[in-house]
Amino acid sequence: MIQAYLFDLYGTLVDIRTNEAKPSLWKRLALLYGLQGASYSMTEIRRAYHMAVQGEIDSLAKGQPQVSREEIDPDILRVFQALYEAKGVFPAERTLRDTAVSFRALSLEHLRLYPGAMEVLTELRSRGKGVYLLSNAQAAFTEPELRLLGLTPRFDGIVLSSQVGQKKPARAMFSYLLSTYGLDPAACLMVGNDAVADIQGAAGAGLRSRYIHTKQSPDPPASLPDSCRRIDSLLDLIS
Secondary structure, X not given: OOOEEEEXXXXXXXXXXXXXXXXXXXXXXXXXXXXXXXXXXXXXXXXXXXXXXXXXXXXXXXXOOOOOHHHEOOOHHHHHHHHHHOOOOOXXXXXXXXXXXXXXHHHEEEEEEOOOHHHHHHHHHHOOOEEEEEEOOOHHHHHHHHHHHOOHHHOXXXXXXXXXXXXXXXXXXXXXXXXXXXXXXXXXXXXXXXXXHXXXXXXXXXXXXXXXXXXXXXXXXXXXXXXXXXXXXXXXXXX
């Protein structure tokens, strides 16, 4: 019997679109940094940002040689911190978090729940099931968005990849959640829209799963593990 449901977030429960390529984002980010005493041009800060991301990945990769670079996920706050410190500015934690929220807000084009998401989470908990979030996401971006959408209290536990330092399908993501909350993988069900990150990752960790294809999903899989079934709607989970 399933006792706990593990949900992916973006593309599964939440429909999101961001655009980090638009020049206005980098122009305003450069202005934000300038107001804090860290002077950048729009072009300079964009280049420095991407270099800092790669630098953080390199740093984590050295300490985790067994993990592929594609599965490494650094904390974005360290990237924003590096951009400040490169200009001789040493920001407080609050400044870093405000910078992250501003960056995300500038990149967002839409953010909304998929139909049935809130109803499913609420109903599962009313049935006494554990409901957990396991997402490839940056805490500095995602925690405010969960609050905005009213999702935070709907989960019994939340694990984000930036906190673990690795991304699904890395087994470490699943192991971290299972061990933190004392869950039996045989009694858990993973729900996600990515056949590799969510579904193959779950199978590798000994979990059954449900796959839902959304407009944010990668290409549909040719096949799914025997431990997975495809659903057409989140509401199928409670029907």
